Amino acid sequence: MARSLLLPLAIATLLTACAQAPVRNPLAQWVPSPNHNARRATLIVVHYTEQESVAQSLLTLRTANSGGRVSSHYLIGDDGALYQLVADEARAWHAGSGRWGTISDVNSASIGIELDNNGREPFSAAQIDTLLRLLDDLCTRLGIPRTHVIGHSDMAPTRKIDPGPLFPWKQLFDAGFGTWPDDKAGPAPPGFDPLQAMRELGYATDEPAAATRAFRMRYRGDASAALDDQDLRILHALTQGRAAH
Ligand SMILES: [Zn+2]
Numbered sequence: 001m002a003r004s005l006l007l008p009l010a011i012a013t014l015l016t017a018c019a020q021a022p023v024r025n026p027l028a029q030w031v032p033s034p035n036h037n038a039r040r041a042t043l044i045v046v047h048y049t050e051q052e053s054v055a056q057s058l059l060t061l062r063t064a065n066s067g068g069r070v071s072s073h074y075l076i077g078d079d080g081a082l083y084q085l086v087a088d089e090a091r092a093w094h095a096g097s098g099r100w101g102t103i104s105d106v107n108s109a110s111i112g113i114e115l116d117n118n119g120r121e122p123f124s125a126a127q128i129d130t131l132l133r134l135l136d137d138l139c140t141r142l143g144i145p146r147t148h149v150i151g152h153s154d155m156a157p158t159r160k161i162d163p164g165p166l167f168p169w170k171q172l173f174d175a176g177f178g179t180w181p182d183d184k185a186g187p188a189p190p191g192f193d194p195l196q197a198m199r200e201l202g203y204a205t206d207e208p209a210a211a212t213r214a215f216r217m218r219y220r221g222d223a224s225a226a227l228d229d230q231d232l233r234i235l236h237a238l239t240q241g242r243a244a245h
Contacts, residue, residue, distance in 0.1 A: 038089035040142045043110040044149045045095055048117040048162040061085055072112035080126030098156030101202040106155050119164050132175045149178040157214035158207050165221045185237035194227050197235040
């Protein structure tokens with residue numbers, strides 16, 4: 001009985017201590033250095049909310065709900081209003097399982113941006129204007145490379161389709177963010193390996209059909225699982241550009 005009363009007190013004391021001091025590894029002697037700062041994200045993941053209003057999404061992103069707790073760093077309304085829900089240096093819960101390149105814990109490495117959109121309507125000009133201003137701010141302030149902007153579907157192609165075929169990736173690229181092929185690039189050479197090219201871009205290709213659908217949705221605006229000559233040309237152009245850097 002006494003133990004059961006003391007345990008919550010002990011936990012409360014521990015939590016208070018944790019809130020006041022950094023957690024130290026008991027295996028090591030603590031010799032603190034002042035030469036550090038918060039870890040920074042290296043990737044930005046764009047989503048749509050698949051909900052009907054900002055008010056509904058602000059609730060979902062801040063509470064437990066039937067699908068489990070979720071959050072994102074930012075939410076942009078259809079009218080362009082910008083909300084921040086989680087600090088840039090904290091780990092929000094927006095990406096879930098998946099992979100992009102060598103990043104296997106995307107939540108730990110990324111900033112998540114939710115766009116108020118039900119998945120069936122075009123994104124408003126005001127919303128994309130705000131997104132572009134936010135991307136410029138994040139890439140400048142946090143040092144995130146401007147090419148490192150992906151969709152949720154890119155890192156979780158077997159589970160997710162957002163931000164969907166209506167998202168204006170070309171407009172983002174024209175404003176300096178993400179990736180887009182050179183329109184003047186020629187056809188892929190004989191023997192070109194499209195799955196290898198997708199892996200070079202960052203796609204996990206364990207399930208080639210899912211990766212192909214995610215790639216097609218981003219660069220062609222549909223979700224076909226079959227690659228045509230135009231896809232090969234795009235993949236070749238994208239990976240050639242990459243090799244040239
Ligand atoms: Zn998403």
